[in-house]
Structures are given as structure tokens and as C-alpha cells.
Amino acid sequence: MNKSLDLIGIGNAIVDVLTQAEDSFIQTNQINKGAMTLIEEDQAEELYAKMGPAMEISGGSAANTIAAFASIGGRCGFIGKVADDQLGGVFRHDIKATGAVYDTVPLTGGLPTARCLIMVTPDAERTMCTFLGASVWITPGDIQKEFIQSAKVILLEGYLFDKPQAKQAFMKASELAHEGNTKTALSLSDPFCVARHREEFMDLIDDHIDILFANEDELKGLFQTETLEEALIEVKGKCELIVVTRGAKGSVILTSGQQYDIPAESVESVIDTTGAGDLYAAGFLYGYTRDEDIETCGHYGSTAAAAVLHHMGARPQQNISACLNRVQERLQERKKIAYS
């Protein structure tokens, strides 16, 4: 089937506010380290006032994937709600500047554009506090049948489940996708997000999702298992592809018949892990929408993820496309040796 786009992401439209912080700051402010905590506007103001000097970089889980996917050269689009304010302008500029199609009508006269306050500790881990603002005002009306069905794959972020209208938009998109021969991918987003919506995620994965992205903790949370191995047994066969990222330990990919263990790309100095999972999905789906074999998709994921570890923020600052070409050459060389 001819599709004009490879991938459409649907998710929260957020500007990240990133700062470097000591572990003591996380402790003093009683924030759950490494997790994403939802906060209200006044809490966001209060925390921001305490935070060190920061930088603003467009974020949002699915939006990060789309920005990276576009920068690799994929044809893609994004659906997500900003407000009609300066930060909304920043988000819109950045996603459109990657080449992605982005037409969601901004919210006027309501809450401001979503912000995610991100504290990066010396161990390079990111701890996030999100004020969802305008982003939760995405509604089924923002989901257009033609647009959804123009893509080979739509990527939905689990975070959308945190608010009712957004969840409805999510469900509408996944139904339209299935009607239109568009694959659906879901990123589970966060162990706490999984815990908040466990039953619904289970139903969704059973009925609607073709490609599942999760990290180790999210998958264990979903199946309430002690070990990854147990969770992998539980999840096997539930989707066409199950992709589990494991940080420095690489990733595991399950197809109906096989398990692939993909190593992580080695990185010299890790500054900030924000967005590494989102970038993995970008690399993986880039390979997938180009009909690469699963192993190549996995290596593309590892390479894309590595590209945002060297600097603050979840958006690529370098040419990932060149890195993926090197991956492909390396894999082809290896196959040649194996066959010779």
C-alpha cells in the first residue's frame, strides 16, 4: 500500500526546561528520582523558582521520536496541543523545522503550553516533573482520519492516558489506524504511568497495538513480575513486535518466533539520558518503515539513542543519518564475513 508518510506521532506537546541538579535537590524537594511526576501549574512555578539556571528545549516523548525520525530523513508528522503562547511557538518551530508535518490547532484562552521541569543529576539520570497545561486539551477532533491513514505507522505515547480527552483522541487514532492498514506502535512511557493505567494498557495491547516499546521497569510493572524474563514470557505473542530497552544493557526484541538481543552503542561520556528511549524508537521505526530486518532495526535504535546522551536535552544535535549508514555498513560487512 502506498502511504505518503512513514510515521505519525501523537503525544503531549511539551517544552522541556532542563537543569543540572545534585541528588540532594531531588531529595529535599521530595521528588521521585528517575520518574515522571505530574504537577499542577502552581507547583511548577514553585519548583521552577527553586531550580538552577536552565535551558528550554522542545520535548515530549512521541514528539522527540518524531523530531529524530525527521532528522534522519523519514517522512513524518506530529499531533499534539500547544497553547497560543511563546513556548507554544518554540515547540511548533522546532518540530516543523525538522521537516515534520505539524498542523494541530493551538489552544487559545486556556492553559499555557506544557512544560516538563527536568533535573539531570551527576549520574546523567533525568527526573521529570510535568505540568501538562494545554497539551491535555487534545481531543478526538484533532485526529483526522485521512492524516492518520496516510502513515505506515502511528506512534502513541502512554502519557496520553493521563487525561480523559487525550485518551479518547488516542483511542480514535488507534481505531482509524486499524481500519486504514496503518500499524500502531505504543510507547509505555514510565513505570508510574503504567501503574496508573495498568488494566487499560493490558486491554489496549491485547486488542490494538502492533509494536510495543517499553523499558525493563515498565514491562515488569505491566505484568507485575519480579524479573524481565518472567515479563518477557507474559508479553510474548501479544503484539507483532515487542521492543524492550535496557539502557546500557541494550535491548531485547521479540517477534512471534524469535528473540533478538541487541547491544547498546558504547558511549564515552553520558551527560543526560533524557529522551534516549524516544530516540531508540525513532531509529527502530526508521528501519521498520524501510523494511529492514529486525536486527538492523535494533541497531538503528541503539545508535539513535546514543546520539542524545552526549548533551542536555532529548532532541538530536548531530546528523544521526550518517551514524545509521555506518551501522548498516558494519552489519553488511559482518554478514559478508559470516557467509564467506
Added chain:
Amino acid sequence: MNKSLDLIGIGNAIVDVLTQAEDSFIQTNQINKGAMTLIEEDQAEELYAKMGPAMEISGGSAANTIAAFASIGGRCGFIGKVADDQLGGVFRHDIKATGAVYDTVPLTGGLPTARCLIMVTPDAERTMCTFLGASVWITPGDIQKEFIQSAKVILLEGYLFDKPQAKQAFMKASELAHEGNTKTALSLSDPFCVARHREEFMDLIDDHIDILFANEDELKGLFQTETLEEALIEVKGKCELIVVTRGAKGSVILTSGQQYDIPAESVESVIDTTGAGDLYAAGFLYGYTRDEDIETCGHYGSTAAAAVLHHMGARPQQNISACLNRVQERLQERKKIAYS
């Protein structure tokens, strides 16, 4: 004399919008590479729409110096005008989060907060296009006698000379400083800014400035000489201290009786030179306000400048204070050897 602050900076209150760009982008858009060009709001919108994905980091020349000075542990303040909008909130947060005193009343109902669109080319050079917006609406009314005279040194940025009210504020501050036994430092800002206001800068330096910061091109522009050596002969004796930064070639410092040649700090990979001159001034003035000898001040300048070359943006992301301590230990060690 007891002063409650070491340094107050007075300058444009700007949020930088940084992107990586190829040289061809600079050429196609007919922008003067390496320089700072003033643009209007509609030009800023037009250029922004063409620019790649960006990040927002607080900037402004004197403000960068103050942010770094505060992060080293200096007692300091800043005077500069933002609008009452989201980017103004970003600027205010970032400068206050460093520990600097910042109380300038924001502009309401007028132009938005100033933005500087910065294109960083692969050679790490930055090319800047600035929409001054609210920042030029700083007026003499924003300059309070008590506050100015509470500092050992005030630092004025040459860029303020680009608009009449701002220049008046500048002149008021330098007069109050002299009455109150506060030293005045001037950063020349940009060769084009120097060319725009050459005569006035000459008078100012002759009559009002104790410490002059300039880079090689700015100083040659000011005295319309071919070589740095000629410019150094011309400028000698005009101020108590003349500090000329030369990028990778280090810096030259002239006192009434002596010339000091200070090497640059060696840096492995330079990503973005934005703010290097501003950071040099922070390191130098930190030493100066602590009565360090001139050589130490120069090395502090080199070390602080190096701290922002590794990453995008002009605000420090690491602990410069620790670096300065190492400089001091190194210099003391060298003196011990010289005397033994």
C-alpha cells in the same frame, strides 16, 4: 571601602535561540558571519521560521558575565529590561537562579522580550541576529544610585549604545559609579557596534572607563589600525586596565606600566564560542574584585572562557569555581618553583 556587591552588570536582557547551521545557510540568508546584526521583529520571525530546531538559553553579553560571575561565587547583580512574557520569565529565572540580584521592572504592554537568533557553524563560530525588543526600553529610571554604588565594579556592554534611552541609562550608571568610588568596566561588544559608535566610545573610554574589555577586531576597529600592535600603542594609558581577548591566541593585558600575555586554556573540542568573551570578563573580574594579581586575573579569564566552549550557549553548565581553584594552585606552584 566596604561594598556589599562585587559586580553589577548593565546590559541587554536577551534570550538566545541557538541552532547549528551550515555556512551555506549564513550565505543564503546574507548574514554577516561571526558578527551581531540588529534585526526587527518581522525579520526575526522570518529568519526563525527558516532556522533549524533550536534551544533557548538566557543570554545577553553583560548578563552572561554576571551569570558566570555568580556561579563562581561572586556577589553580583544585573540591570536589564525584559517584557512581562514567557521568555522574560525565562531570563529572570535564569539570572536569579545563579544568585545574582535582579530587580529591573519588566516592560508591560510593549515589545516582547529580546531574542538573539544564533547560528553556530561547524567551525564553532557563532553568528548572531538580535531583535532587541523590550531590552532597549531600559531607561535612566532603572538605574538606582544606591544599587550602583553598592558594587566594587559595574560592567557596561557596548551594545547598550545602540538605542538612545539605553545609552542614557549607561551614562547615568557610569557617572554614579564615579561619584561613588565604583570602578567602571566596558565591554566593546562587536566590531560593527564599535564602528557604529566609534567617536562616542573614544570619549567614553578617555573620560569614564577604568577597565576596558575588547577583542582584537574591536580594538583595531576602535583605533582604525591594521595591526593589534598599533592599536595597543594607541590604547595604552587610556584606562587603568586594558584587556584584549584573542580567542585561541589567549589575551593581552595592559596596565599603566606593563604588558601581560596570557595563554588561552587548551580545549579539546570546541562546539560553540558564544559567550567566550563574556565568560573571560567574568573570570577576570572575579580575580580583580578579590585583589588577585593581574596574571591570576588573566588566567581566571582564560579558564572561565574555556568553560562554555564545550557546549551550546553562553551560560556555564559546570562548576567554574573548581576550575579557578586549580588555576590558583597551578600558579602558586609555579611561583614556588621560580623562587626556589
